[in-house]
Amino acid sequence: xxxxxxxxxxxxxxxxxxxxxxxxxxxxxxxxxxxxxxxxxxxxxxxxxxxxxxxxxxxxxxxxxxxxxxxxxxxxxxxxxxxxxxxxxxxxxxxxxxxxxxxxxxxxxxxxxxxxxxxxxxxxxxxxxxxxxxxxxxxxxxxxxxxxxxxxxxxxxxxxxxxxxxxxxxxxxxxxxxxxxxxxxxxxxxxxxxxxxxxxxxxxxxxxxxxxxxxxxxxxxxxxxxxxxxxxxxxxxxxxxxxxxxxxxxxxxxxxxxxxxxxxxxxxxxxxxxxxxxxxxxxxxxxxxxxxxxxxxxxxxxxxxxxxxxxxxxxxxxxxxxxxxxxxxxxxxxxxxxxxxxxxxxxxxxxxxxxxxxxxxxxxxxxxxxxxxxxxxxxxxxxxxxxxxxxxxxxxxxxxxxxxxxxxxxxxxxxxxxxxxxxx
Amino acid sequence: xxxxxxxxxxxxxxxxxxxxxxxxxxxxxxxxxxxxxxxxxxxxxxxxxxxxxxxxxxxxxxxxxxxxxxxxxxxxxxxxxxxxxxxxxxxxxxxxxxxxxxxxxxxxxxxxxxxxxxxxxxxxxxxxxxxxxxxxxxxxxxxxxxxxxxxxxxxxx
Numbered sequence: 010x011x012x013x014x015x016x017x018x019x020x021x022x023x024x025x026x027x028x029x030x031x032x033x034x035x036x037x038x039x040x041x042x043x044x045x046x047x048x049x050x051x052x053x054x055x056x057x058x059x060x061x062x063x064x065x066x067x068x069x070x071x072x073x074x075x076x077x078x079x080x081x082x083x084x085x086x087x088x089x090x091x092x093x094x095x096x097x098x099x100x101x102x103x104x105x106x107x108x109x110x111x112x113x114x115x116x117x118x119x120x121x122x123x124x125x126x127x128x129x130x131x132x133x134x135x136x137x138x139x140x141x142x143x144x145x146x147x148x149x150x151x152x153x154x155x156x157x158x159x160x161x162x163x164x165x166x167x168x169x170x171x172x173x174x175x176x177x178x179x180x181x182x183x184x185x186x187x188x189x190x191x192x193x194x195x196x197x198x199x200x201x202x203x204x205x206x207x208x209x210x211x212x213x214x215x216x217x218x219x220x221x222x223x224x225x226x227x228x229x230x231x232x233x234x235x236x237x238x239x240x241x242x243x244x245x246x247x248x249x250x251x252x253x254x255x256x257x258x259x260x261x262x263x264x265x266x267x268x269x270x271x272x273x274x275x276x277x278x279x280x281x282x283x284x285x286x287x288x289x290x291x292x293x294x295x296x297x298x299x300x301x302x303x304x305x306x307x308x309x310x311x312x313x314x315x316x317x318x319x320x321x322x323x324x325x326x327x328x329x330x331x332x333x334x335x336x337x338x339x340x341x342x343x344x345x346x347x348x349x350x351x352x353x354x355x356x357x358x359x360x361x362x363x364x365x366x367x368x369x370x371x372x373x374x375x376x377x378x379x380x381x382x383x384x385x386x387x388x389x390x391x392x393x394x395x396x397x398x399x400x401x402x403x404x405x406x407x408x409x410x411x412x413x414x415x416x417x418x419x420x421x422x423x424x425x426x427x428x429x430x431x432x433x
Numbered sequence: 434x435x436x437x438x439x440x441x442x443x444x445x446x447x448x449x450x451x452x453x454x455x456x457x458x459x460x461x462x463x464x465x466x467x468x469x470x471x472x473x474x475x476x477x478x479x480x481x482x483x484x485x486x487x488x489x490x491x492x493x494x495x496x497x498x499x500x501x502x503x504x505x506x507x508x509x510x511x512x513x514x515x516x517x518x519x520x521x522x523x524x525x526x527x528x529x530x531x532x533x534x535x536x537x538x539x540x541x542x543x544x545x546x547x548x549x550x551x552x553x554x555x556x557x558x559x560x561x562x563x564x565x566x567x568x569x570x571x572x573x574x575x576x577x578x579x580x581x582x583x584x585x586x587x588x589x590x
Contacts, residue, residue, distance in 0.1 A: 085451065094558040097517045103558050128451075135501050136557035138571040171449035176460055177500030179555060193456035193491070195498040211454060254519040254560035261561045295518060295556075326560075328519050342518050346555055352498075 014228045014240065014248045015221065016264045019108035025143060027150040030111040036156055038227035039115050042122060043164045047230075049080060052123045056226070058234030060246030064101075065091055065182070065219030066294065066324045068312045077206040078216050080125030087215040088120045090131040090223050092140075093187055095179040097295035097346065098326035101250040102220035104262050106133065106140040109224065110147035114170060116226035118157060121168045124216050129170040131220075132187050141174045148172065179350035183398045184217040186352065197354045198398035219324075221250055241267030245311040253278040255329040256285060267311040274310055274327065285331035289414070293323025295343050296403030298410025299336070320410065335430040336415040337422050340407060341366070341373045347404030358401035361392040365408055377423030385419075386412060434480040439469045443484065455485045459495050463502055468569075472503040500554065501570050508543040508550035510589050513567045516553045519560035528564045528577050529553070535586070548589075 018024045018033045030036070041047070057072030078086070090113065094102045105113055117129045133141040148170055151157040159167050178196045180186045185199035188210050209215020225247055229237045238246040245267040251274055254260045258279025265274065271290070281287045287302040292310075298320045300308070308314050315322040330339065344366040351362045365388055368381050389405035396402070412419065421429035435443075446461035462481045467473050473496050482492035496502045503511070512532065516525045533539055536549050543550040559565055562575035574585050 095556050096558075097556040098519050098560055099556075100559050100561050130449075134558045135499070135570070136554070136567060137559065137573070139573060173449070173457070174460065174464070175499070176464060176502060177554070178498060190460070191457055192454070193459040193487070193495065195494050211451065252561060254563065255522040260523070260563075328522070328560075330522065334522070339518055342516070342521060346517055349555060 013264045014237070015105060015109060015112060015224045015250065016262070019104070024108050025110050025147065027111055027147070027154060030109070034231070035111055035227075036115055038230040039118055039156065040162065042119055042230060043162045043166075049123045049125070052119065052230060055229055055234035059225075059229045059237040060234075060241070060244055061222065061225055061229065061237065062245065062312060063219055064221035064225075064249065064324065066096065066296075066321075068322065071218065071222055074206075074218070075120075075124060075216060077204070078124045079206065079214050080123075082125075082214050085128070085211070085213045086124065086126045087210045087213060088117055088124055088126040088129040089184075089187065089191070089210060089215055089217040090117055090129065090220055091182065091184060091187055091217055092131055092133045092144075092220045093175050093182040094134050094137075094220075094324075095175075095182055096324055096326060097343070098252060098254055098291060098328040099294050099324045100252045100254070101262050101325065103134075103137050103140055104250075105220050105224050106131075106137075106144050110144050111151065112227055113144075113220055113224045114147060114151050114157065116223035117170055118161070118168060119226050119230055120216065120218065120223060121170075122166065126168065126216070128168065130173050130191055130210070131170065132173050132175060132181070132191060135175040135177050138174065141172055144172050178352075179346075180352045180398070180400055183400065186398065187217065188215065195352070197352045198400075200397050242311060245313060249310070249325050251310060251325040251327055253327045253329065255327075256282045256331040256334075257329050258282055265310070268309045268314070271308045271310055272306055275329070278327075278329070281329065281331050285333065287329065288332045288334055289330045289336070291320075291326075291328040291330075291407075293321045294326035295328065295346065296399075296406055297321040297323050298406050299414060300410075301414050319413075333430065335373075335428050336411050336418045337369065337373045337428070340411045341369045343407050344369045344404070347400065351400060351404070355396040355398075355401065357392045357395040358404065361388050361401065362404045364388050365392075365404060369408075372419055372422050375422070375426035377419075377426075379423065381423060382412060382416065382419055434477065435466055435469055435484075439465050440484070443481075447485070456487045456491060459485055459487065459492055460499070463492065463496055464570075467502060471509075472506050506543075509548050511550045511552060511569050513552040513554045513570070515555070515557045515559075515563065515565055517556045517560075519556075520563035520565065523560075523563040524577075525564040528566070528582065531579050531582055535582070549586075 061071045062068040181196040186196040190196040205215040290305045348362040348366040353359045389408040392401040392405045443462045446458040450457040482489040565575040
């Protein structure tokens with residue numbers, strides 16, 4: 010597809026190999042940085058101009074995040090890439106690592122150069138172990154070509170990157186839990202402040218970015234921040250990879266400009282599966298509030314548009330549901346997920362996620378009580394904002410979104426002891 | 434306790450981290466130990482801790498926190514099916530029913546010949562290709578249909 014920043018080469022045979030990445034202009038951005046000795050401030054300024062916002066879900070401006078890093082601070086400093094992609098509905102970083110690992114490596118090296126880092130780590134979700142192995146092979150290729158390691162391209166600058174794998178813990182996608190995990194501990198998020206820029210990996214200054222964010226950096230350096238910005242819309246720069254799953258004919262990843270209408274994205278994904286009609290969409294991964302079809306069809310895919318509709322773009326993970334879906338059953342599965350994955354550190358999340366799950370479960374199974382919907386509202390509201398990390402909010406928001414838009418289905422389940430959608 | 438091949442692999446992991454941070458390699462070390470032994474017995478976990486010069490409790494904390502470590506024996510092939518919402522919308526339930534029917538076991542059970550264990554999992558970050566499963570944690574099989582499941586099972590000796 011035209012204007013792809015990250016997926017431009019993935020349709021080529023063995024796109025993940027260094028020789029093929031080089032053929033498409035790979036590592037030109039790094040070579041330019043090294044040859045022209047581009048000052049770090051200038052790279053950060055370009056990233057700010059690009060309006061690149063963190064692709065992991067929070068949408069925080071990347072240039073601003075980079076400016077927090079005390080690059081002159083003596084001693085070790087780290088760049089960490091977050092490929093711990095376990096948010097239901099999200100699978101874009103997997104395709105970056107398996108089809109275009111060198112663009113990510115190039116982005117990480119430029120980040121390391123800009124931020125004064127001494128080493129980089131890429132934390133890869135345990136369940137995609139084949140991608141971890143492919144990334145390690147790509148690192149070996151880059152080292153052998155002197156693009157990584159000692160004296161990179163004769164610059165006198167040393168920087169190496171290593172892969173670290175998860176092993177089945179959603180919470181490690183939270184950046185400080187991820188740091189704990191790299192340190193070889195349970196993945197329990199840290200209280201902030203201090204933020205990772207001052208106290209990160211091994212207590213050293215650390216910048217953590219998402220895979221897609223870092224893989225966008227070579228383009229910005231090569232073509233300038235303005236050109237990247239123009240691929241999207243103001244305050245929402247660049248292209249974005251949207252992961253479309255659920256009831257569509259062609260599930261998969263689609264890299265399109267920020268601000269593309271949702272209906273165009275749905276069409277690219279082959280439309281709602283044959284013979285069915287759209288009921289609702291979870292636009293940013295399972296943690297964000299659901300959006301009914303009639304609202305969704307008028308939205309554009311960018312941070313600001315989705316936020317105005319009361320939801321979030323998140324990591325761009327679009328879960329499509331047709332008219333056969335019972336929202337009570339859907340929420341039961343999601344609530345179980347947060348209950349299972351809560352790390353147990355904060356009481357409102359540890360107890361609240363189990364409570365939410367048990368109440369939704371009894372409604373689904375025809376044992377709902379009159380007061381249950383108010384109880385769900387109350388429990389969700391009391392988790393929100395009262396935990397160290399966002400997992401608690403992530404458990405509460407789907408509940409609130411479902412009750413806001415589909416309260417009638419929950420009431421019907423409680424009152425009639427059967428499902429409004431399937432009739433059984 | 435572990436083979437020299439496994440120890441070489443663990444040493445390679447240790448070298449990724451700054452000196453005096455051997456604990457960082459514990460996740461890989463437990464993974465490598467599990468591949469060799471099939472599961473993590475208490476003595477295996479404690480051996481890994483000793484090898485990395487960390488307290489046993491530090492290795493225990495990791496082994497019990499992350500879902501892909503097995504603290505009890507499993508079958509020769511552990512099949513783990515994602516049942517989260519996107520995979521469920523795309524047919525995970527019928528995959529589970531087909532597998533349970535064919536193997537004659539439920540979740541967290543092992544066939545009487547010790548060949549297969551069935552598990553369910555949370556999101557594996559591959560929803561576009563659901564429904565899907567992993568074989569012994571590291572090999573993923575996607576876009577499952579009954580015919581494809583038959584083929585996968587037939588290929589596991």
